[in-house]
Amino acid sequence: DTEVTQTPKHLVMGMTNKKSLKCEQHMGHRAMYWYKQKAKKPPELMFVYSYEKLSINESVPSRFSPECPNSSLLNLHLHALQPEDSALYLCASSQVLDRNTEAFFGQGTRLTVV
């Protein structure tokens, strides 16, 4: 099983809403990532969890709040987003080894903020 599953696939939310994106993998990977991708741009790293601890936060606004409840799950809690936050949000996972960190991506959640 080399699958990373993200839910929901599509999400439309208002600027006052609170919503969560979910990501799950069962490959035994101990690093999990959130990326944001705008149209015609590469994925931009947001957060990295390594062994269920937040290891990287790329200066992401606090309206995005990540959570890693266990080694298989990664959530991204959203609150008071802006229309410019509309994007494809990608979850990825990888092993945490020095020379073997190819990341496997989920299909993404396409988020629209209205």
Add this chain to the structure above:
Amino acid sequence: QKEVEQNSGPLSVPEGAIASLNCTYSDRGSQSFFWYRQYSGKSPELIMFIYSNGDKEDGRFTAQLNKASQYVSLLIRDSQPSDSATYLCAVNPSYDKVIFGPGTSLSVIP
């Protein structure tokens, strides 16, 4: 200087030709290098990874790495229209970080 750079393209090649995609990176400590393919509206899909200097072949794909020049490339032989996509070069400057280049758009013309 950006961490990972690629020619943005678009790169157009005729069907059956060799497509050559290039990537340079700035962090000399990077150990692992990846090529992802992304179709419009879809998530990136890993197609090749390379750790050691030299060439690595997998089917129609060959990745080439030159750490001294901080250069990695992807060759696609016998290009097919289905290869038309954006190709993202990715580098890991540390064990828990994967950084993407801007991507090269490839169009294979039948």
